[in-house]
Amino acid sequence: MKRVIVACGSGVATSQTVASKVKRILSEKKISAEVEAVDIKSLDHLIKHCDVYVAITKPKKAYGIPTLNGIAFLTGMGMDAEVEKLIAALK
Amino acid sequence: MNYSNLFQKDLIVLNADYQDQKDLFNSNFKSLHDKGLVNASYCAALTERESLYPTGLANDKIQFAIPHTDVTHVNHPFVQVVRLKKPIRFAHMGMSDRQVDAEIVFMLGIKDPKGQVGLLSEIMSCFNDQSFIDHVRTINDSQQMENYLKDKFGR
Numbered sequence: 004m005k006r007v008i009v010a011c012g013s014g015v016a017t018s019q020t021v022a023s024k025v026k027r028i029l030s031e032k033k034i035s036a037e038v039e040a041v042d043i044k045s046l047d048h049l050i051k052h053c054d055v056y057v058a059i060t061k062p063k064k065a066y067g068i069p070t071l072n073g074i075a076f077l078t079g080m081g082m083d084a085e086v087e088k089l090i091a092a093l094k
Numbered sequence: 095m096n097y098s099n100l101f102q103k104d105l106i107v108l109n110a111d112y113q114d115q116k117d118l119f120n121s122n123f124k125s126l127h128d129k130g131l132v133n134a135s136y137c138a139a140l141t142e143r144e145s146l147y148p149t150g151l152a153n154d155k156i157q158f159a160i161p162h163t164d165v166t167h168v169n170h171p172f173v174q175v176v177r178l179k180k181p182i183r184f185a186h187m188g189m190s191d192r193q194v195d196a197e198i199v200f201m202l203g204i205k206d207p208k209g210q211v212g213l214l215s216e217i218m219s220c221f222n223d224q225s226f227i228d229h230v231r232t233i234n235d236s237q238q239m240e241n242y243l244k245d246k247f248g249r
Contacts, residue, residue: 010145013164015207017187020214040207043147060147061190074188078153078218 005036005093008050009073011059014042018059021076025057028086029093036093055092068092095212098248100173102205103240104129108233111179116141118182119161122174122201131203136167140201150184150194155185156227157194158174159184160217162202169209170204175243177230 011018018040026038040087041049043060050056050066059073069092075081107125113117122139150159159182171185178244181195202218204210220226227244 013144013162015165016162016202016203016210016214017149019207019211020218023211024215041190061186061188071189074151076189077152077214080153084174 004053007036007038007055007057007089008046008053008092009038009057009059010043010046011040012043012071014040014045015032016060017073017077018042020061021057021073025089032090034090035094038057054091057089076086095209096248097173097210097216098244099211100171100213100241101175101240101247102172103236105174106236106237106239107174107176108236109179110176112182115182115184118176118199120143122176126174126201126203131168131172133167133169135193136163139163139167144184148185148187148190150186150196151221152186152194153222155202155224156198156221157181157196158200158221159194159196160202160214161206161242164235165180165205165207168203168205170203171205171212173237174199174201174203176201177200185202195246206230215246220246 009018009022021037022040054067056075057069058070071085071088075085098177128133144161149161161215176199178197181197184196186194186196229242
């Protein structure tokens with residue numbers, strides 16, 4: 004199963020919120036994938052096993068996997084474009 | 095999930111006047127700490143977290159901020175609602191080169207990330223709703239504000 008990782012500063016609010024939104028979108032689109040919210044300190048360690056990175060803070064380096072703008076999922080602004088990228092990355 | 099209990103009139107500060115973000119954090123920390131809602135470590139943790147991972151947000155209707163920090167610094171969940179007399183500058187959450195002049199600040203006391211996961215989504219939909227923004231900008235009585243917020247977050 005493909006894996007989506009969402010990371011924010013402390014892993015308590017924003018990443019949880021965005022992860023739950025991503026989960027809901029995927030289930031509506033009937034795409035199965037694991038979605039995990041983590042704090043950014045765990046990212047380097049965990050991202051190796053992931054297929055898509057949803058970034059809340061601006062990524063400081065490239066991880067070689069599709070990287071999406073998490074703020075779009077949070078605020079809803081520009082979300083459609085990110086959803087399309089998400090679906091493309093999980094196909 | 096019903097979040098209405100998080101909103102209390104003694105956690106609502108209307109037309110507050112602060113010099114800067116530090117002043118805002120210190121002053122609200124004192125009041126949260128006096129109520130036993132946060133640990134002594136909360137203010138430093140909040141400040142550090144904000145400088146590393148800022149929480150300013152903006153849409154086409156309003157600029158606001160949702161400062162928060164790790165669960166270990168929080169004793170009981172809360173939302174401290176602060177409406178500012180003059181906006182306070184925050185860095186934008188997603189774009190560190192962009193600034194936000196926040197007029198409303200929701201300080202989130204997160205104790206149970208999984209249980210409170212819907213709270214932030216509800217806050218986001220509220221800040222996309224012009225009627226909510228108009229109410230939050232204009233209600234001048236903290237009891238009325240509590241009633242309004244409890245109603246909005248109690249469904």
